[in-house]
Amino acid sequence: MNSLILSALSRILFAVMFGVSLFILYRGHNFPGGGFVGGLVAACGFAVLALANGAAAARHALHFHPIALAGCGLVMAVASGLPGLVTDRSFLTHWWLHIGSFHTGTALIFDIGVYLVVIGGVMAMVLRFYEETDA
Numbered sequence: 564m565n566s567l568i569l570s571a572l573s574r575i576l577f578a579v580m581f582g583v584s585l586f587i588l589y590r591g592h593n594f595p596g597g598g599f600v601g602g603l604v605a606a607c608g609f610a611v612l613a614l615a616n617g618a619a620a621a622r623h624a625l626h627f628h629p630i631a632l633a634g635c636g637l638v639m640a641v642a643s644g645l646p647g648l649v650t651d652r653s654f655l656t657h658w659w660l661h662i663g664s665f666h667t668g669t670a671l672i673f674d675i676g677v678y679l680v681v682i683g684g685v686m687a688m689v690l691r692f693y694e695e696t697d698a
Contacts, residue, residue, distance in 0.1 A: 570615045572615075574612075603681060609686055618693040657673070
């Protein structure tokens with residue numbers, strides 16, 4: 564697409580969507596949201612970049628191959644369940660850490676893994692579609 568307005572606006576829209584996706588990711592283990600919804604919002608931001616500037620621009624903004632991103636996320640999600648095997652003998656029993664009003668735990672690591680899997684999977688599909696239409 565050769566729209567100057569869409570090209571300029573896509574960078575701003577991407578930054579806003581990525582920031583919102585990180586917010587949704589972090590608040591997800593206490594409220595609605597989490598890795599899946601946050602990953603979808605982030606992937607939509609990357610898709611807007613691909614729509615406005617082409618698949619090469621979205622690949623450049625992604626920094627990693629989408630399948631490598633999904634694989635890394637899958638390893639993180641599985642690894643977040645392993646501490647439960649050590650203490651409780653139950654996979655995915657999460658550990659929690661409270662520091663004042665800030666609390667986190669292995670559930671956040673699981674959500675980050677899901678976030679990366681969703682971004683990688685959706686972007687692999689989206690970039691494939693955009694690259695087929697560009698050829």
